[in-house]
Every structure is written in C-alpha cells, then in structure tokens.
Amino acid sequence: MYYNIALIGFGGVNRALADIIATDEEKFYREMGFNLRIVAVSDMFLGSVYTPEGIDLALLAALPVAQGACATLPNGKATAENEDIIKNSNADIVVEATVTDSVTGQPATSHCRWALSTGKHVSTTNKGPLAFAEKELMDLALKNNVGFEYEGVVMSGTPVLRFADKLLKGSEIHQFSGILNGTANYVLGLVEQGHTFADAITSAQKQGYAEADPSADVEGKDVMLKVIVLANRLWGANLTRDNVQCQGITGLTETMVKEAVAEGCHWKLIGKASKQEDGSVVASVSPEKLSLEHPLAGISGAVNAITFTSGMLGDVTVSGPGAGRIETAYAILSDIIAIHQRKEI
C-alpha cells in the first residue's frame, strides 16, 4: 500500500525525508508494510510541483537550491501553492516543515488547519502550530478522524512525546526537566573551557547549531515553546507563553560559569514543568547550577536530554540528538508510522 505525501517547505528537513524515501523505498515495505510516494512539494523559495502519480525522486534530489527551481520539473511552477496543494491534492499526509514563527505560529498553523479540515493526516516539525493552536488542531484531527503528529518538535528524532505517552503511560509523570536547546548547551560547554560567550556563539554558528540570529536559543524562547508543547501534551495544561517564566543564558557571565566548574557543578539551561496537587501546571525556563549527581549535569555539547519524574519510577532520563536534518526527518517517519498504526488498531 502507498501513502501519498505532500511536503510543505522543502528545506533541510523535508529534503532529507525525500532522500530517505528515495533510498529506502523497498525497506519501508519490507519493515513497515507501506510505501511512500511524494506527490507534491511547495516551498516559498523553490516554488511548487504537483504530480498525482508521484514525483520522480531522482529529479527532486537533484533540484538545485535556486529561486523558482521547481519550474524546471514536469508540472512544476516557480511559485509556492501551499493552499491549493494542501486542500486539493490527492495527498493522504501533509508534512509541514516550513520555518517556525515563534511570535504568531503562522502560516504553519493555517497549513495544518487546511490539511486536517480536508481529511488529511499531518506530521509537523514546526513548533509554531503546537505552541499556539495545539488544542484546536487536535480537536480538528479528532473531528475528521485523522492523525496530527509532531514528534520532531521537542527533541528532533529522539523520541520524547511517544516515549512519555506510550512507554511511561500510567506511571504518573508529575514533572519533567530538560536540556532542550543544543546551541545553549554547546555554548555553555565552550565557556567552561575558557572561551568568551561571544566566541562560543560564533563557534556554534560555524558548526551550524545556531541561527544567524541566535537570540531564540540563548534567550530561552526556543526552550519555552518546547516546554509548552510537552506540558500541554502530557497534562492538557493549556499553557501559553504568558504562563511560562523565561530566562535564557544571557544573564550568566564567564566568571560564573568557571566558578561553577571549580565547585564541581555545571550551569545548564533547564526547561521544566510540574503538575501541582490542585491539577495546575507550573513551568519555567532558566539557567540552573547543577551538581554532578544530577542526571542532566553530564549532558555536554549539542546533545539534548529530558528527565521525567513519575510516582512509580522516579527519574527516567532520555538523551539524544535534539536537531539535525536527518534526525528530524526520522521524527517525521516515526509520525507516519504512528499514522499507519492508527489504521491497524
């Protein structure tokens, strides 16, 4: 069997997904019982293409990163056609991987809304729709009997949402705390080794961890959105940005970081939330000085990690990559597998 896929946004993540599909087509059927056929791509920069019987993946892989390049493909156009493709194509699953807008969540929220309301499953790696419209989109998915999956938004390909949902189900999770931004963690590590914050941020940019504008990483805003997504998923907390106290690593100095190391501690940017006895949820993002016994103290470099604290198990920590185009494309694959498994239940 086939799932027809429409890719909205064709940057690092969706390109990696297309490459994986092109390379491992046989493996999907063998291991998972389905094949994937990319029928549409729509991207602000590259333009769009819709071929109902499936786009030639070799041509897609060779598409140059040039404005309007999709016009060179059969059925291609130089302009994005998001709304038409999402609403009117024969896609079963829309994969939303456009740029995150952390102020409005748009236009990705509309992309998800259009897909779900026309009966298409959605997988997104974009925090925007989750942080701003998670409940509305979940309700829409339920009403239309389709899947709305977003494993990649919190820790990329490292499973966190499904880990908590499925594997820790019933264990009474009442708190989580995590290192959810690889850039901030990488920067703190370099400062511990004697670099200035400015040099460490430049190095993170050179490594491809930090954006040209690293403010969302170092001011904690990226972590704040992830905390909101996870708390809302775990506890239906209805948190918004107004409910989360947020402080990044910009208030730390090189001296504070080095003094902590001398004391046998590490500063880490921690996003956390806990469920209170009255059912309310308290969430925050701030730097914390952790002693070496803490499960998150030893997480170094651009790695992410999260500790769930539950009534039955105490602390359970998951760590792994929190970014990367292939890693995030894997999160989309895991979403598609979850969508497939809905049908098997």
Ligand SMILES: NC(=O)c1ccc[n+]([C@@H]2O[C@H](COP(=O)([O-])OP(=O)(O)OC[C@H]3O[C@@H](n4cnc5c(N)ncnc54)[C@H](OP(=O)(O)O)[C@@H]3O)[C@@H](O)[C@H]2O)c1
């Ligand atoms: N890469 C990672 O490690 C990672 C990890 C977790 C989550 N994510 C999330 O996954 C999403 C995709 O990441 P990425 O690394 O693939 O980003 P990217 O390389 O910047 O690609 C995004 C693509 O979407 C296009 N785009 C922007 N707005 C659009 C719109 N309204 N309609 C159609 N296309 C649009 C962009 O075109 P322009 O260049 O013209 O803007 C660009 O080609 C982001 O939301 C990101 O936050 C990424």
